Amino acid sequence: MILYLLTLVLLVFIAPILLSYIKAVKMVLLFKRPISLMQGYRNFSKLLTKETIISKESSAITHYAPFLVLSPLLVTMFFLPPVVEGAYYVSFVDAFTITGLISLSTFFLMLLGLDSASAFGGMGSSREAFISALVEPAMVLTIFSVSLMADNLGVGQAGVNLAQHFPKEHMASYLFAGISFFILLIAENGRIPVDNPETHLELTMVHEAMILDLSGVYLAIIESASSIKFVIFASLFASLFMPFGLEFSAPIAFVIFILKLFIIATFVALLEVNTAKLRLFKIPNLLGLSIVFAFLSLITFYVLGA
Amino acid sequence: MFIFDTLSLVFVALILLGSIPNIFYSTGYLPHIKRKMHYQIHYFAFIGSMLGVVVSANALLFLFFWEIMSLSSWQLILTEVEDKSTIKAARFYFLMTHFGFVFLLLFFLIVSDGNLELGFSAMQLIASKFAYPSLLFFFLLLGFLSKAGVVPLHVWLPYAHPAAPSPVSALMSGVMLKVAIYGMLRFLLDVLYPWPLEWGIVILSLGALSSLVGVLYALSEHDIKALLANHSIENIGIILIGFGMGMIFDTLHLEVLSSFAFIAALFHTFNHMSFKSLLFMSAGAVLHQTHTKNMEKYGGLIKAMPVTAFAFLIAAISISALPPSNGFLSEWMIFQSLLSSSHMENISLKLAIPFAIFALAMTGGLAIACFVKAYGITFLGLHRSTNAKHATEVNFLMKSGMVLMAGVVLSLMLFTPFYIEWFDKVFVSLGRVSVYAKIFPDGVWHMHSVGMHGGMVSPLVLLLSLLAITALMLFAYRLFGVKTRVHKTWACGYTSSAKSQYSATGFAGPIRRFFNWLYRPDEHFDKESVAGHETKFSSSHYEVHVQPLFERVFYQSIAKLTNTISYWVYRLAHFEKTRYAAMIFNIMLLVLFSYRLFSHEFSWALAVFEILVMMTSVKILIIGDKK
Numbered sequence: 001m002i003l004y005l006l007t008l009v010l011l012v013f014i015a016p017i018l019l020s021y022i023k024a025v026k027m028v029l030l031f032k033r034p035i036s037l038m039q040g041y042r043n044f045s046k047l048l049t050k051e052t053i054i055s056k057e058s059s060a061i062t063h064y065a066p067f068l069v070l071s072p073l074l075v076t077m078f079f080l081p082p083v084v085e086g087a088y089y090v091s092f093v094d095a096f097t098i099t100g101l102i103s104l105s106t107f108f109l110m111l112l113g114l115d116s117a118s119a120f121g122g123m124g125s126s127r128e129a130f131i132s133a134l135v136e137p138a139m140v141l142t143i144f145s146v147s148l149m150a151d152n153l154g155v156g157q158a159g160v161n162l163a164q165h166f167p168k169e170h171m172a173s174y175l176f177a178g179i180s181f182f183i184l185l186i187a188e189n190g191r192i193p194v195d196n197p198e199t200h201l202e203l204t205m206v207h208e209a210m211i212l213d214l215s216g217v218y219l220a221i222i223e224s225a226s227s228i229k230f231v232i233f234a235s236l237f238a239s240l241f242m243p244f245g246l247e248f249s250a251p252i253a254f255v256i257f258i259l260k261l262f263i264i265a266t267f268v269a270l271l272e273v274n275t276a277k278l279r280l281f282k283i284p285n286l287l288g289l290s291i292v293f294a295f296l297s298l299i300t301f302y303v304l305g306a
Numbered sequence: 307m308f309i310f311d312t313l314s315l316v317f318v319a320l321i322l323l324g325s326i327p328n329i330f331y332s333t334g335y336l337p338h339i340k341r342k343m344h345y346q347i348h349y350f351a352f353i354g355s356m357l358g359v360v361v362s363a364n365a366l367l368f369l370f371f372w373e374i375m376s377l378s379s380w381q382l383i384l385t386e387v388e389d390k391s392t393i394k395a396a397r398f399y400f401l402m403t404h405f406g407f408v409f410l411l412l413f414f415l416i417v418s419d420g421n422l423e424l425g426f427s428a429m430q431l432i433a434s435k436f437a438y439p440s441l442l443f444f445f446l447l448l449g450f451l452s453k454a455g456v457v458p459l460h461v462w463l464p465y466a467h468p469a470a471p472s473p474v475s476a477l478m479s480g481v482m483l484k485v486a487i488y489g490m491l492r493f494l495l496d497v498l499y500p501w502p503l504e505w506g507i508v509i510l511s512l513g514a515l516s517s518l519v520g521v522l523y524a525l526s527e528h529d530i531k532a533l534l535a536n537h538s539i540e541n542i543g544i545i546l547i548g549f550g551m552g553m554i555f556d557t558l559h560l561e562v563l564s565s566f567a568f569i570a571a572l573f574h575t576f577n578h579m580s581f582k583s584l585l586f587m588s589a590g591a592v593l594h595q596t597h598t599k600n601m602e603k604y605g606g607l608i609k610a611m612p613v614t615a616f617a618f619l620i621a622a623i624s625i626s627a628l629p630p631s632n633g634f635l636s637e638w639m640i641f642q643s644l645l646s647s648s649h650m651e652n653i654s655l656k657l658a659i660p661f662a663i664f665a666l667a668m669t670g671g672l673a674i675a676c677f678v679k680a681y682g683i684t685f686l687g688l689h690r691s692t693n694a695k696h697a698t699e700v701n702f703l704m705k706s707g708m709v710l711m712a713g714v715v716l717s718l719m720l721f722t723p724f725y726i727e728w729f730d731k732v733f734v735s736l737g738r739v740s741v742y743a744k745i746f747p748d749g750v751w752h753m754h755s756v757g758m759h760g761g762m763v764s765p766l767v768l769l770l771s772l773l774a775i776t777a778l779m780l781f782a783y784r785l786f787g788v789k790t791r792v793h794k795t796w797a798c799g800y801t802s803s804a805k806s807q808y809s810a811t812g813f814a815g816p817i818r819r820f821f822n823w824l825y826r827p828d829e830h831f832d833k834e835s836v837a838g839h840e841t842k843f844s845s846s847h848y849e850v851h852v853q854p855l856f857e858r859v860f861y862q863s864i865a866k867l868t869n870t871i872s873y874w875v876y877r878l879a880h881f882e883k884t885r886y887a888a889m890i891f892n893i894m895l896l897v898l899f900s901y902r903l904f905s906h907e908f909s910w911a912l913a914v915f916e917i918l919v920m921m922t923s924v925k926i927l928i929i930g931d932k933k
Binding site for chain 1: 605606608609612623626627628629634638641642645648653656657660663664666667668670671672674675678679681682683685686687688752755759760761762763764767768771772775776779780783786788789790791792793794795796797798802804806807808812813814815816817819820
């Protein structure tokens with residue numbers, strides 16, 4: 001139980017660092033002076049001390065939606081697979097619930113975008129609705145495929161099963177599912193080929209456009225929600241597709257887990273430096289790729305058993 | 307005469323749960339209606355006849371109540387005739403519902419051997435002796451699915467449901483469609499059992515198709531009631547996916563999975579009743595206050611109508627299948643039964659079912675987009691018309707109807723185990739395996755899938771943890787004592803106005819553009835340029851209309867074909883008597899020749915000779931000389 005709580009605390013603390021790390025890596029590669037890894041915390045504490053400005057057109061949704069964006073993600077964190085073998089994990093929640101909770105958070109985020117009567121908010125919500133509608137089938141199919149290899153649909157249980165029996169005999173379908181999930185990780189977190197989190201031009205924004213009218217504590221909440229979403233996806237990827245290093249003693253296993261998170265973040269950063277943001281109507285091609293890989297994974301599993 | 311087994315009682319409960327809050331709402335809505343007596347008589351006849359359909363025990367009574375249900379709802383659509391489109395919608399509905407009725411009548415005439423007072427249990431014997439059971443199955447499909455609004459028989463639904471007064475739309479969409487599902491359950495499980503594998507596959511594919519088509523057309527709609535009507539098509543599709551999986555599992559002798567899938571379908575039937583009624587009620591409240599169905603004229607209504615807005619939000623979360631709502635739970639069950647297809651041995655089925663999973667998941671994603679649009683454009687932002695600006699909350703009776711219906715939605719969420727146990731009894735009474743103990747093996751907290759590596763969900767735990775964490779954060783926020791300031795919306799230095807925010811058409815824009823090959827929209831864009839500039843214009847107008855593909859392809863082409871045939875009949879009809887005599891002679895020749903050819907003996911030489919004789923006689927006697 002202590003290890004379980006420790007994992008939770010670790011994930012919450014590492015979430016802003018991961019995003020700052022991605023940014024720092026990108027800056028190094030672009031020959032800029034990198035920001036500190038603590039930048040996420042600095043932003044957070046600065047936002048907390050600022051006053052909150054609320055649009056005069058906004059309604060009760062603006063007052064409650066930021067909390068409802070964050071709370072499903074926080075609930076999801078309790079359900080992630082264990083980091084150390086033998087640690088407690090929640091076994092009664094399956095992957096559908098987790099995708100559902102993430103959609104719930106997105107639902108309120110989109111409403112938030114429409115609440116302040118700003119053209120940019122509506123634009124962001126509309127685009128986000130488009131992208132997340134296409135993410136959904138890929139997500140479900142990938143989950144299905146992974147659950148076949150892990151012999152369980154429960155996220156925690158699947159992580160444990162994969163760590164105990166690495167699916168050597170199903171490497172092909174495992175790899176396909178991994179590719180599909182990585183594309184989803186990028187799309188769901190609004191990283192570069194899909195959305196640019198650092199853009200300063202409102203016309204190209206997706207996620208940032210929805211929260212353009214937020215400030216102060218509300219903005220801090222939404223920012224932490226997006227960093228927590230990233231850490232959820234990264235740790236799901238780490239547990240489901242890099243299921244090794246759990247058998248060591250707790251401190252070493254934790255270090256390995258953190259390393260895995262940073263490796264994923266590095267990959268995301270490298271991808272961001274090397275690709276340009278896609279046009280909105282090219283995004284379905286990328287997500288279609290993810291759907292195709294998920295189908296391929298299922299078909300190879302069924303037909304070839306590989 | 308009447309039957310009160312568990313299946314009937316469950317549907318009686320469904321109708322009562324759907325109509326009691328509706329009666330409150332309808333009473334509140336009454337001052338808005340001019341022909342009060344006409345409305346009330348048909349309204350209560352409608353509810354009564356639906357109850358009659360689900361408890362009648364022989365074919366005659368069933369058809370009698372079915373017809374009263376159709377006729378009273380048809381009259382209810384005609385309560386408020388404001389424009390010609392209402393009459394057209396009512397006529398279309400009348401036609402489609404009787405199209406289905408014909409097939410039901412044929413079905414009953416065959417399975418009851420002409421004696422329409424025969425009980426349902428006696429029908430099974432006759433049906434099992436009938437040589438073409440698939441024919442009976444298709445009669446059932448055409449009869450019930452034209453009522454339920456399944457693709458391609460769904461075309462009347464987006465016209466008829468919006469045309470009716472709002473309480474009636476809620477009843478039609480929420481309850482009447484479920485009566486058709488009752489018919490499917492009753493006659494497929496009781497009368498036409500056992501099934502071949504193909505029937506289940508037909509129902510599954512119809513379901514997958516309907517769910518996708520329904521949600522796609524809902525997205526392109528900006529008439530709020532038509533949007534909801536299209537969502538009914540989608541949800542009936544989801545119910546049929548569960549239903550079809552149940553049938554497929556049954557033919558493959560996976561009894562436990564079959565019961566699970568049927569329970570999922572029945573649970574979704576209940577859920578759809580609850581949230582769709584609530585959605586129609588709150589949409590009706592908005593319509594009542596703003597006097598328009600066009601979503602582009604709404605906006606900012608959450609401030610004036612908080613109760614309505616909250617009711618709509620609950621229903622929207624539930625219909626979008628977001629946890630921990632009841633819609634999520636039933637959709638979860640249907641997903642679980644689809645995922646259990648990995649137990650099958652039939653490899654082609656195993657490979658085909660992921661496509662149904664894809665359709666269902668895509669539907670879920672698009673439904674979220676659609677309800678963000680419906681909620682955001684209607685209730686959030688700035689008012690887009692003066693009517694929306696002056697809207698106020700509806701009267702107490704309408705509000706209490708909505709609150710009661712929200713209670714039904716919440717009860718389906720909170721007391722899921724209780725409902726599931728009840729649905730389980732239905733299928734046990736129809737000779738299925740009981741699965742309640744497998745779904746809830748250890749108490750009511752965790753819901754298990756019955757598949758081998760199935761998942762688990764804990765609705766109450768989820769709800770409590772979500773509430774607790776949100777409350778904790780809100781408490782911390784209050785404790786923090788943040789300074790807030792109200793200021794105008796940031797719009798890059800410009801002022802934001804009702805015109806500059808996103809419209810419903812704009813919101814669905816990316817999706818409409820992606821599915822352009824399906825929608826083939828009719829776009830009108832006029833602008834008046836200033837001094838010949840391309841990008842500067844004083845006024846502009848953009849309109850986009852989506853023509854339903856199925857209506858265009860099936861219905862209009864059938865209409866065209868009928869027109870052509872009737873033209874030729876007309877040309878033949880105005881002849882002198884000798885030609886009529888010649889036609890009769892030719893038809894006799896045709897009958898005699900074909901009798902000899904098909905039943906007596908066949909030889910090529912004679913066939914060619916007879917065809918030549920026919921052609922000559924037709925040419926000389928009927929067509930004659932070309933003028």
